[in-house]
Amino acid sequence: MEARMRPSSYGLPVNSPDHEKSLLIVSLMGLHKGGDVMLSQHFRKSLPDNVHIQTWHPSDSLLQSIASKSPRRDCVGTIYAVAILAYRSGWSGLIVADALTSRQLSGTQRVGESPLVSVIMVAVKPSIPLSSPDTSENDEVHVFLERTTGDEGENAALLKALQNLEVSEPYSYDWLYTMGDGIYTEMGLVLNDPDRPVFSADTAKLLGHEELSNAMTKILLQHTPLPAEIVLRTVSYIHDEQLNPMPSWLGIFSLQNLYFVVLFPTTAEELSTMHSTIQKAVSFLLETKSRYRYEMNVRLIPWELHRVASRRDLLRTYREYRQRQPGHNMHFIPGPFKYDDDDDVYFTKFGIIRFEIQELAIVSWATLGEILEYTYGRPECPNFEMIYPFDRPFHVDLPLWLSADSEDDSIPVFYLTNKLTDEQDKAIRDEMDRGDDDHIKE
Numbered sequence: 001m002e003a004r005m006r007p008s009s010y011g012l013p014v015n016s017p018d019h020e021k022s023l024l025i026v027s028l029m030g031l032h033k034g035g036d037v038m039l040s041q042h043f044r045k046s047l048p049d050n051v052h053i054q055t056w057h058p059s060d061s062l063l064q065s066i067a068s069k070s071p072r073r074d075c076v077g078t079i080y081a082v083a084i085l086a087y088r089s090g091w092s093g094l095i096v097a098d099a100l101t102s103r104q105l106s107g108t109q110r111v112g113e114s115p116l117v118s119v120i121m122v123a124v125k126p127s128i129p130l131s132s133p134d135t136s137e138n139d140e141v142h143v144f145l146e147r148t149t150g151d152e153g154e155n156a157a158l159l160k161a162l163q164n165l166e167v168s169e170p171y172s173y174d175w176l177y178t179m180g181d182g183i184y185t186e187m188g189l190v191l192n193d194p195d196r197p198v199f200s201a202d203t204a205k206l207l208g209h210e211e212l213s214n215a216m217t218k219i220l221l222q223h224t225p226l227p228a229e230i231v232l233r234t235v236s237y238i239h240d241e242q243l244n245p246m247p248s249w250l251g252i253f254s255l256q257n258l259y260f261v262v263l264f265p266t267t268a269e270e271l272s273t274m275h276s277t278i279q280k281a282v283s284f285l286l287e288t289k290s291r292y293r294y295e296m297n298v299r300l301i302p303w304e305l306h307r308v309a310s311r312r313d314l315l316r317t318y319r320e321y322r323q324r325q326p327g328h329n330m331h332f333i334p335g336p337f338k339y340d341d342d343d344d345v346y347f348t349k350f351g352i353i354r355f356e357i358q359e360l361a362i363v364s365w366a367t368l369g370e371i372l373e374y375t376y377g378r379p380e381c382p383n384f385e386m387i388y389p390f391d392r393p394f395h396v397d398l399p400l401w402l403s404a405d406s407e408d409d410s411i412p413v414f415y416l417t418n419k420l421t422d423e424q425d426k427a428i429r430d431e432m433d434r435g436d437d438d439h440i441k442e
Helices: 035-044 060-066 076-088 099-106 152-156 158-164 173-179 182-187 208-223 228-240 268-288 311-324 368-373 422-433
Strands: 021-027 051-056 093-097 119-126 141-148 189-191 257-262 297-301 330-333 350-355 361-366 384-387
Touching: 021 035, 021 076, 035 051, 035 099, 060 076, 060 208, 076 093, 076 119, 076 141, 076 189, 093 158, 119 158, 141 182, 208 228, 257 268, 257 311, 268 297, 268 368, 311 330, 311 350, 311 361, 311 384, 350 368, 361 368
Parallel strands: 021 051, 021 093, 257 297, 257 330
Antiparallel strands: 093 119, 119 141, 141 189, 330 350, 350 361, 361 384
16 A cells, blocks of 8 residues: 555545536534535525535544544634645635534524624635746645625625635734734634644645655555554554643743744754853843843753644644743744854844734744843734634634623623522522623523
8 A cells, every 4th residue: 555645635526617606615513404405505595596506524534634633623724624625626715614604503603603604715825826937836825714704795795705815914913913803704814734834835735734644654654564554543643642741840930031942853062052152142132232131041942842843833832831931922943043153143033922812823033132122022023924723713712601702791600500490590680680681691
């Protein structure tokens, strides 16, 4: 058995040129009984008759073969993989029905969720314009997401919206802070391959998950006596393996320590040289350039302790780091840099990652001087990348007792018993809200 080396669409329906107008609906959540029919009818009644609707329901095993295992079928990491498969099959736009879609169709939406049926619009576009002569040699793509409320007026223009879907203007830090929940329906999101390094190009030919699986499968088949079935299971197990927690000695953080996560393997000598070079530069900058006069000790976290190799790994490591260092940026060194000349380190760009809205991580570059200036803040950087949690859905996802509507000021009430009668429940509501049940959320 040979490793799969060619890109595959995994059985996703091909966009036939015979259909001038087509719409692909991908269901990433088990809809309630009759939900698939209701979803198709929902779009059919407001779309022109000549629009050909195709639906696809990928199995759990298929999704696990193209994306890292997640407790949720409708997580953003899976949506990215599905978008790339659709692009290989000739679809530049599609819509995804997720858990929120299912709840809205069945009328079981949670507190604060809109009753209007909503779906995720997904567009995949080549990085190089189609008119470019280099397009055939370049399969780099951009993936965009945006949620639509799905009312009839929007459905009628859905195909055009999918064709034109993209970020309407460059992101800015100020915009991110004012968007709030609008990231889903107003701003949209540029989505990147979770299994490739940060700031690397995304390609339609191979997903990062596929590339790693192919490489591991090929090596194990060629250099071990294991049968193909065991090899495939082993590769799947490796994908499911989680990163180890950050080492216990990192549990005690100090405001006088400046941590850098090293994203590449080094020898002990290389790590020592790197540390002394950065420490010397930091001490000089604090003494001569900073508004504050204090000492700061540089601490490098070697690659062997975290083994970060992708956006997914980086975000997971930052989550762990953030629990120990709340409010702080995490800094990282993406690769070897020159330090033959003492001045080189002052111009070297280091990575910074911090959380903004909806746990959206912002990754950017900064020199040591900028890092020291913005230890707790956010240096303005025109070149930055946003990383949305790949294991989360693309909608407000809060505990059941919290409202999905950020403007809902109701207070949740917890019952510690399930033995209250309807009369007792009503008496409690009347006592707390004086008869206005609309403000009581169970």
